[in-house]
Amino acid sequence: MVIVILLFQQGLSVHKSLRIYVDEVVRKPKETLLLGVPAMLYTVQNNLLFVALKNLDAATYQVTYQLKILTTAVFSVILLNKKLTARQWISLVLLTFGVALVQLPSHDKMREVIDPDKLPENPPSIIKAGLFVQDHFVGLVAVLISCFSSGFAGVFYEKQLKASAQPSIILRNLQLGVFSVLLAGLAVIQQDFHIVREKGLFYGFTPLVWTIVVIQAIGGLVVAATIKYADNILKGFATSISILLSSMLSWLVLDDLRPSGFFLPGTILVLSSTFLYSYQPKINFSVTEKQKLLG
Numbered sequence: 284m285v286i287v288i289l290l291f292q293q294g295l296s297v298h299k300s301l302r303i304y305v306d307e308v309v310r311k312p313k314e315t316l317l318l319g320v321p322a323m324l325y326t327v328q329n330n331l332l333f334v335a336l337k338n339l340d341a342a343t344y345q346v347t348y349q350l351k352i353l354t355t356a357v358f359s360v361i362l363l364n365k366k367l368t369a370r371q372w373i374s375l376v377l378l379t380f381g382v383a384l385v386q387l388p389s390h391d392k393m394r395e396v397i398d399p400d401k402l403p404e405n406p407p408s409i410i411k412a413g414l415f416v417q418d419h420f421v422g423l424v425a426v427l428i429s430c431f432s433s434g435f436a437g438v439f440y441e442k443q444l445k446a447s448a449q450p451s452i453i454l455r456n457l458q459l460g461v462f463s464v465l466l467a468g469l470a471v472i473q474q475d476f477h478i479v480r481e482k483g484l485f486y487g488f489t490p491l492v493w494t495i496v497v498i499q500a501i502g503g504l505v506v507a508a509t510i511k512y513a514d515n516i517l518k519g520f521a522t523s524i525s526i527l528l529s530s531m532l533s534w535l536v537l538d539d540l541r542p543s544g545f546f547l548p549g550t551i552l553v554l555s556s557t558f559l560y561s562y563q564p565k566i567n568f569s570v571t572e573k574q575k576l577l578g
Contacts, residue, residue, distance in 0.1 A: 288453055288504075307454045308461065315458045317443055322462035324436035326470070331425040331432070338422025346383040347426045352519045353379055354434030359516055362438050370559060375516070377556035382523045384549025385530055385542075437515045444511045452507045520557050527553050 286300075293299040308315050335344055356375050359365040367375075444455055471479060478486065488496075509518045527550055533540035 286457070303454070304457065307451075308458050314443070315461065318440070318455070318459045319462040321436035321440040321443075322459055322466060324432045324439075325463070326466040328429045328432040328436070331429045335422045335426035335429065338417045338419060339426065340417075341388045343419075344422070344426060345386040345388075347423065348430065349379045349383045349386075350427070351430040351433040352382070352523075354430050355437055355515045355519055356434075358434045358438040359441075359514065362435075362442055363514075365514070365516075370562070374556040374560035377552050377559065378520065378523055381549045381552025381556055382526060384545040385527055385553065387543045387545045387549075434515075437510070437518075441510045441515050444507070452504065452511055456504065456507055516560075520560065523553050524557065 290297070290300050293303065332348075335348070339347070352375055356365075356367060356372070360367060440459070444452070471484075506518060509521065530540060530542065530546070534542055
């Protein structure tokens with residue numbers, strides 16, 4: 284997606300696009316290598332989340348993983364010297380609990396148990412290895428590391444976006460994509476090389492899958508713009524509201540979600556925390572102070 288946009292920016296000239304790529308990516312190794320940090324952390328995070336999902340029940344996972352909202356705020360203070368008021372810290376805590384409550388599965392869903400007798404004769408190894416034997420300590424450590432990894436990677440990327448002399452989000456994402464493609468390629472070689480060799484790299488990519496890929500790519504660019512022109516904390520609020528809206532659409536329109544009794548309290552917390560974070564109290568100045576401000 285980034286390459287396509289770059290081509291359109293350069294009037295569909297492959298030569299100009301390659302020249303910009305060489306000038307901004309290859310000939311600026313320091314800036315490019317710095318973006319390898321969040322790319323690596325995101326890769327580690329994604330793998331740890333699979334470990335967490337395998338070793339934790341859905342409720343524990345959803346509640347614990349929302350700590351990434353707070354770790355993002357902490358790293359924003361440390362790396363970007365961002366100043367947060369006590370009211371904003373309270374709103375972030377409320378947001379964390381609110382999103383966790385919204386995503387808690389319903390009681391009926393939590394009681395669902397897969398009967399081993401109903402499994403196929405040769406179930407996938409992931410089912411045999413991790414469905415019935417869970418190590419909660421391993422899962423908890425994995426999700427906590429993911430929270431810190433997510434917070435640090437997001438804020439570090441924000442710092443690179445805002446501190447660099449390169450104003451283009453497209454080129455920044457192109458630099459980030461170099462490492463993402465390399466790391467993803469290594470993962471494919473390690474896990475699915477035999478399938479790729481037999482059936483091709485794009486096996487299973489139906490039109491619906493391609494549509495989802497394009498939407499995700501566009502979403503990535505929107506997130507980058509949000510981080511550049513706002514910050515990671517506001518992105519967290521936007522993501523939380525999107526989770527809320529997606530849950531409501533799944534419930535009311537698609538009818539494939541049965542919310543738990545915590546959904547309404549969670550919704551109230553998310554909306555209240557959003558208002559609380561952005562609320563700016565009015566300051567009443569005296570006549571003398573107004574005159575001083577006006578010069």
